[in-house]
Amino acid sequence: MAFAAFSSTSVVAEPAPRKKSRIALFLLLPGILYLVLFFLTPLVSLVLTSLQAPREFGDIGQYDYAFNWQNYVQVVDAYWPHILRSFGYALAATVFALAFSYPLAYFIGVKARRWPLLQSLMLVLVIAPFFISFLLRTLAWKQLLSDESFVITSLKALSLMAPDAHFTGTPAAVIFGLTYNFIPFMTLPLFTTLERLDTRYLEAGSDLYASPFQVFRKVTIPLSMPGIVAGTLLTFIPAAGDYVNASRDFLGGADTQMIGNVIEANFLVLQNYPAAAALSIILMAVILVIVGVYVKRSGTEELL
Amino acid sequence: MAASQFADSGADLTLVGIQKRFPGFTAIEDLNLEIPAGSFFALLGPSGCGKTTTLRLVAGLEEPTAGRILIGGKDVTSTKPHQRPVNTVFQSYALFPHMTILENVAFGLRRRKVSDPVNRAHEALRLVELDHLAARKPQQLSGGQQQRVALARAIVNRPALLLLDEPLGALDLKLRRQMQLELKTIQEEVGLTFLHVTHDQEEAMTMADTVAVMNKGQIEQMGAPEALYELPHTAFVANFLGQSNLFTGEVVESTSAVVAVDVAGIRVAVPVARAQRHAGAVTVGVRPEKLAIHRDAPPADSGTNVLGPGRVIDVSFSGVSTQYLVAIPGAGTIVVFSQNREFGPISHVGDDVWISWNVEHSFGLADVPDEVQRFAGDTDTKSIAAQRREALIAELED
Numbered sequence A: 001m002a003f004a005a006f007s008s009t010s011v012v013a014e015p016a017p018r019k020k021s022r023i024a025l026f027l028l029l030p031g032i033l034y035l036v037l038f039f040l041t042p043l044v045s046l047v048l049t050s051l052q053a054p055r056e057f058g059d060i061g062q063y064d065y066a067f068n069w070q071n072y073v074q075v076v077d078a079y080w081p082h083i084l085r086s087f088g089y090a091l092a093a094t095v096f097a098l099a100f101s102y103p104l105a106y107f108i109g110v111k112a113r114r115w116p117l118l119q120s121l122m123l124v125l126v127i128a129p130f131f132i133s134f135l136l137r138t139l140a141w142k143q144l145l146s147d148e149s150f151v152i153t154s155l156k157a158l159s160l161m162a163p164d165a166h167f168t169g170t171p172a173a174v175i176f177g178l179t180y181n182f183i184p185f186m187t188l189p190l191f192t193t194l195e196r197l198d199t200r201y202l203e204a205g206s207d208l209y210a211s212p213f214q215v216f217r218k219v220t221i222p223l224s225m226p227g228i229v230a231g232t233l234l235t236f237i238p239a240a241g242d243y244v245n246a247s248r249d250f251l252g253g254a255d256t257q258m259i260g261n262v263i264e265a266n267f268l269v270l271q272n273y274p275a276a277a278a279l280s281i282i283l284m285a286v287i288l289v290i291v292g293v294y295v296k297r298s299g300t301e302e303l304l
Numbered sequence B: 001m002a003a004s005q006f007a008d009s010g011a012d013l014t015l016v017g018i019q020k021r022f023p024g025f026t027a028i029e030d031l032n033l034e035i036p037a038g039s040f041f042a043l044l045g046p047s048g049c050g051k052t053t054t055l056r057l058v059a060g061l062e063e064p065t066a067g068r069i070l071i072g073g074k075d076v077t078s079t080k081p082h083q084r085p086v087n088t089v090f091q092s093y094a095l096f097p098h099m100t101i102l103e104n105v106a107f108g109l110r111r112r113k114v115s116d117p118v119n120r121a122h123e124a125l126r127l128v129e130l131d132h133l134a135a136r137k138p139q140q141l142s143g144g145q146q147q148r149v150a151l152a153r154a155i156v157n158r159p160a161l162l163l164l165d166e167p168l169g170a171l172d173l174k175l176r177r178q179m180q181l182e183l184k185t186i187q188e189e190v191g192l193t194f195l196h197v198t199h200d201q202e203e204a205m206t207m208a209d210t211v212a213v214m215n216k217g218q219i220e221q222m223g224a225p226e227a228l229y230e231l232p233h234t235a236f237v238a239n240f241l242g243q244s245n246l247f248t249g250e251v252v253e254s255t256s257a258v259v260a261v262d263v264a265g266i267r268v269a270v271p272v273a274r275a276q277r278h279a280g281a282v283t284v285g286v287r288p289e290k291l292a293i294h295r296d297a298p299p300a301d302s303g304t305n306v307l308g309p310g311r312v313i314d315v316s317f318s319g320v321s322t323q324y325l326v327a328i329p330g331a332g333t334i335v336v337f338s339q340n341r342e343f344g345p346i347s348h349v350g351d352d353v354w355i356s357w358n359v360e361h362s363f364g365l366a367d368v369p370d371e372v373q374r375f376a377g378d379t380d381t382k383s384i385a386a387q388r389r390e391a392l393i394a395e396l397e398d
């Protein structure tokens, strides 16, 4: 659904050329079947599960279908700090990833145009981390930033960090991990728009008395809005639901648990399936609302 | 504050020894130019001769490899584009696609914090008759409309120096004439300096105070339109600005009054003052409309050049005048424009005729026209294919 933001034109069914629309329908069939099977069915099942009630005199993990909407009240009541934290971390990671990726993408897409070889090389470097599982990479960061690591001991030796302070297990570590893991997702869409950026508009801007900063703010940023929207969505949405970085096994600690960790724990440990389902639906709904408002506000419909 | 934001008058522009090299290509070679404040200067030249590059250098969008640029006496060579009192109407328009027409036009005003940008922008749009489209985006406009918006966006700032890169190229004849008038009015009203690049020599001649003809990154000749037309200095200018008949021959006579060359055994004279060279092989030219056609050999006269007899090989009627092509042995094919003072042509294809003109109308060139094509260096697919075929034929014959 979030990907509707990337489609340039909505599909309009033209009644006139009958044959054409039938072919279009035929071509759409596999996609529709796939969505019904792997998106709609689990979604319905998820909604139904979220409304289940515990079986009377049953074991732990035994539930019956019901209309137990109080589940939602209960999970919000119990987990609202996690929900808030998730979106806070995701927002911070998105902002940091954007701040890091924009100059990078600008350099690769605009400045490096004159050197195609350098351009491809840098693109490969951006994508290269994908060749290694992100679990391994996140674990590696845990090692690199552990209390005994060279980085932390050096910082402590230089008195830049308190002797009894930690990095892993803190919110900063989780946000760092999220930022790191989603930088390619931010950089690539930014690159694709900036690569097509017509520098003659920038020249026109500076010819019309705009300083380099004003050109950036008034011309470059608006023209790269499609990339910014795509990149932030591709970062924010998965980051909000991420349960790896914030997990205690990776970069997180006891008080950095995000909604993904709670869902995981409810499904796999506590076997409280309705709570986990209700949380998932809340996560989905909040993301939908945020994305909807964001896409509407950024006014990129016609640029996309 | 607002009024002082606009230039009270134009600024003069001086280019000193400008050279511009792109990797592996010299676009401009030692360009010297002086444009007085408040003048309308037209830059005319064939495609690819460096006109746009010159404007980009003045606007600061390109850095010269060597040389200096002075605007209003101030050296701006190393200043940034936004610091120069210059606006450009770009050949590619470069209208911001994410802004409305109105915001496009108001952009420069807003950057300089001029008061009341919206009303001024509307005013500029009214000038180019596009105010009713102010709320649209550039993609929703036709090419000619976009061009007028580009014009309004630059002119609204009343810059001391306005650079126009073929600003009227996409307009139909009527609109073009109208815009020419508007431009001229604005330029004269405020006394701004216009540097106007165009392909259209008629436009250059009617609008400009000074016309410069550019060729291969250098200015071949510049001056008042009339002077340039009546007394071209090089074969390139003679042929680029209007049409010319050129005759090359050795100088056979050189007095204090005239220089005469030998063209296929006939003496062709040019006044000394109108000849750039006085010895060796000299090319003498004359404009087609200065020629007269005679059915019988005209009497010899020291004030008249006579060529002939030749044969009329083509007659084409074009309303006001008729164009005759006359082949004269040894002198080549000569173009004659003759006013249609009578009904019907005065000669017909196949007639034997003589041609004469006043010696005063001759001009002597500084160079000899080269027979090579102007675009001989081009390697388009067609010429590559032709070369391949020729090479193949040559190989097969061996």
Ligand SMILES: Nc1ncnc2c1ncn2[C@@H]1O[C@H](COP(=O)(O)OP(=O)(O)OP(=O)(O)O)[C@@H](O)[C@H]1O
Residues within 6 Å of the ligand: B022, B023, B025, B027, B045, B046, B047, B048, B049, B050, B051, B052, B053, B054, B091
């Ligand atoms: N960035 C560049 N790199 C290399 N060569 C360039 C560059 N820009 C322009 N040139 C070359 O410089 C020459 C002059 O270009 P310019 O754009 O000034 O021509 P022009 O006179 O404006 O032509 P037209 O009338 O077709 O617009 C051309 O041969 C062009 O190929």
Ligand SMILES: [Mg+2]
Residues within 6 Å of the ligand: B051, B052, B053, B091, B165
């Ligand atoms: Mg050009």
